[in-house]
Amino acid sequence: MTAPQQRTRARKAVIPAAGLGTRFLPATKAIPKEMLPVVDKPAIQYVVEEAARAGLTNVLTITGRNKAALEDHFDRHWELEQALEKKGDDLRLRRVQKSQGLGEVHFVRQGEPRGLGHAVLCARPHVGNEPFAVLLGDDVIDDRDHLLEEMLDAQQTYGGSVVALMEVPPEQIHLYGAAAVEPIDGVDHVVRVTGLVEKPKAEDAPSNLAIIGRYVLDPSMFDLLEKTEPGRGNEIQLTDALAEAARLDKPGQGVTGVIFRGRRYDTGDRLDYLKAMVRLAVRHPDLGEDFRQWVRDWVDTEEGKHPGDDTDWSVTPH
Secondary structure, three states, rough: OOOOOOOOOOOOEEEEEOOOOOOHHOOOOOHHHOOOOOOEEHHHHHHHHHHOOOOEEEEEEOOOOOHHHHHHHOOHHHHHHHHHHHHHHHHHHHHHHHOOOOEEEEEOOOOOOHHHHHHHHHHHHOOOOOOOEEEEEOOEEEEEEEEEEHHHHHHHOOOEEEEEEEOOOOHHHOOOOEEEEEEOOOOOOOOEEEEEOOOOOHHHOOEEEEEEEEEEEEOOHHHHHHHHHOOOOOOOHHHHHHHHOOOOOOOOEEEEEEEEEOOOOOOOOOHHHHHHHHHHHHOOOOOOOHHHHHHHHOOOOHHHHHOOOOOOOOOOOO
């Protein structure tokens, strides 16, 4: 690992959002999964807010078909704003306007679903030859935890690319990319990544450190992605290109990992989405206190202890 030095800080963020959201069907048949509400904001707004807080106000969203609602959300809605102004509803007016005041949000279509690596490659004309962040819309990081800022700092210090790592139970590592790592002297939560495996079996995983949906990438990653052959699922995997980068030993290249021990909400999984809804709802400035008390009371009721099972879930996948 090269000696710490300061480099150009990333200024742009890329949010891949072209997925079909099949795990949430039928809800996502006509609504992009990124627009599913988490309390009173769509999931993608939390991610754009995180980027803006870290100083990345130039955001490129990689979309696909039937994703026009994303562009509408970050655009002005003059009729709605005028109606709220006429009613004197300043609070809701400010909430509506916040989504369009987070920075410059741009959109480009992926064209065909060829994997996360290909989605990132679609950002090349917009990003140019400078480091950039990639934020997956399924992963929401609690606003009390500044993971992205730490990753931007690490990329400035060590160069190359930076991935976010989180310890997961060994039986869950097959759901993620897993990292082999070496410690960096004098640094507690930053490591050198020596290898990466995409969704390994538990017995084949190099560790229980999983890659979660935050990256800060060196522009050289575009050249690696151009050469990366389709891998798991016949898709171009970002993890495969990062694994190649991890083998580079030139100064300022390679891959660094920031180990995250904070609060993360996986809104791409139905059960975790419901957990995220509750965890964020109890903190909501308007709803939190009442909702927290209701949950406490409800779990002690007959319905809370023994919910009815008369709903027909026969066509719901498990």
